[in-house]
Amino acid sequence: MDNNPITTSIRKVIFENYNDVDLKFNNDQVFEILKQNEKIDPSLTINDMEVYFKELCDAEILRNIGQNFNTQWFKLFEPIEKIQCSSCKKESYIISSENRICQNSSCGSTL
Ligand SMILES: [Zn+2]
Structure with a gap:
């Protein structure tokens, strides 16, 4: 286990497995990969x-494009980009409309 915020781990799973705006995926799928x-x-x-x-x-x-009991289906608005911080060397997973700031909360450098 690492000490990334959970949302950063979710972003990474989506980047690595579902990084396509036409693809549908759900919370159970992401959760299973996080557990594995x-x-x-x-x-x-x-x-x-x-x-x-x-x-x-x-x-x-x-x-959020739909829900079936506890299963929530999602699509991306736009692809996620992986950017390595030149200061702390950690990777941030962000979309183009977000601020280009390192997601490592103890760093916070501009990417
Ligand atoms: Zn950084």
Whole structure:
């Protein structure tokens, strides 16, 4: 497990697996990949993740396109870009309309 914020881990999973604006994917799929990669606390449940997906929807990175019981379907508004910070060397996963600021909260350099 790493100490990235969960939303950063979600962005990375989407970048690596679903980075296509025509693709539909859901919270269960992303959650399964996060668990397999041991990127999240194993005690977390899919319901605990809802707040993080909502945060990404509020930031207009994800568009909620439908819900079926606990499964929420999403599409990207635009592809996510991976940018390595020249200062801390960590990778940020952002879309073009976001501020180009390193997502490592202890860094915050301009990308
Ligand atoms: Zn940085």
